[in-house]
Amino acid sequence: MQTRSIGTSDLEVAPLVFGGNVFGWTADERTSFSILDAFVDHGLNFIDTADVYSAWVEGHQGGESETIIGKWFKESGKRHKVVLATKVGMLGTRAGLSAANIAAAVDDSLRRLKTDYIDVYFSHLDDDKTPLDETLGAYQKLIQAGKVRVIGASNYTGARLEEALKVAKESSLPAYQILQPEYNLYDREGYETELEPVAEAHKVAVATYFSLASGFLSGKYRSKEDMQGKARGSRVEKYLNERGLKILDALDEAAKRHDTTPATIALAWIIARPSVTAPIASATSVQQLESLAAATRLELDPEEVAELDEASAWQK
Template sequence: MEKRRLGRSDISIAPIVFGGNVFGWTADSRTSCNLIDRFLDQGFNAIDTADVYSAWAPGNGGGESEEVLGDWIASRKRREDIVLMSKVGMWEQRKGLSEANIMAAVDDSLRRLGTDYLDVYFAHVDDKDTPLDETLGAFAKLVEAGKVRTLGASNYDAARLDAALDVAQQNNLPRYEVLQPNYNLHTRDGFEGELESVATERELGVVTYFSLASGFLTGKYTSKDDIAGTDREAMLEGYFDDRGQRVLDNLLEVANDVGAKPAQVALAWLVQRDGVTAPIASARSLDQLDETLGAATLNLSDEHMLKLDAAGG
């Protein structure tokens, strides 16, 4: 399996990252452990979670995804086989990027995960109330202590990411090596342009979230009529404007041309796009996971890439 380097770090990952947001939510511990096994057996290695996952599920409060991953680590004894990513800063119980919060949060995450280090630790959100040198100084202490191998930033805009990289350089601190933006075939403005330029020029890895636009790009729903009265209506109705319908129609055409599922094509577009290291994608069943991972070996032609680019541009 092809591996891609995360920024200037010594960590390389396969071109699809398993999204652990489903662990402890739509996939229980046993199912999640089986999914991780299959993921690794197919040659992939990076798993993304966060302290706040899966707080949104009924009866949950946060930390459940990390706990499920901890179950896998404890039962399989294969910690060294995975690149483990987690995050701090968004969860109400551990909100913000102050030094005190980061230090407490990482120990909580490590305890739930049953490991003594994270491969990548992300600032989940930009905390503008905390000076960048305080945040990066705290992360530096974690790297020095061996609790974290490398650092990432999620939900930063271009100016703040650039400033954070400057602060790290000026103070001889470990820098963010990975950016995690909301980016997919439909949602493009937030990354393309200034943020992408910063990531490219400063040699950051890019791991995208919402890679299938909350399910819009799976092809399960082909028009606004398909979601009427469903539990997905509120989440997806905004996608079905003229531009969104054009994106979806072109995605379905390309999928038909290449004999693949729409979700595979949408992920393959990200895998093949310059500047993207890997998309994050979730799965709740082994069949769904196998379908998702097929995107890594789906080779879209230049013509199909241009068709998809034009539809969403």
């Protein structure tokens, strides 16, 4: 499996990221450990979480995902096999990107993760109330202290990412090496028009979230009945339209040709895009993980990519 670089850093990652939002939410601790072990066994090494996971669940405060990963590191001894990403800025008690908040939040995360360094530390959400040089200066201190290796930006507009990169260059501060945008076969326009040009121009790595459109691209939601009682059902409703079903048809056809699943094809399509370093995807069982890992071994030919491009075209 060919690894890919995170920006201009020396971090090398496999072309698939495991999304840790499920840990402590839809996957309990023991299941999470099994998934993490299987993920590493597949030769994969990039795991993404955040301090806010899973504060949206009743009775949770945030930090549940980090805590499970930390326990797994301690129990398995596999910290050295993982490029670990977590995020700051969205947890209610640690909101924003001020220097003081970042300094406090990173120590909270390190404690939960039972590690002394974070490979990739993301600004989870842009904070227009805090000057960019204050945020980047806070990250500089963390990098100098050995607590963080590289930094990334999630949920930034193209203009703000460009501005942050400019401030970093002019002030000799650390630059964002990786971007985390929403991107999948259905949600294409925002990334392709606004963010991709900036990422390509500045050699910024890209790890896409909602890579399977909250599970819609796995093919398990094809009617409103399929969504009832599902944790992500409400997020999927917007995809149940003519274009969404056309995309599923194209995925079904490609999956049959390769004797694989629609999810595998959907991820392989993202992996094939030159600007993308790795899609983020989650699983709640070792069996589900198999179809994610298979995407790293499947190479779509140009004609298949073109067919999926056409089925998912957003241009009118």
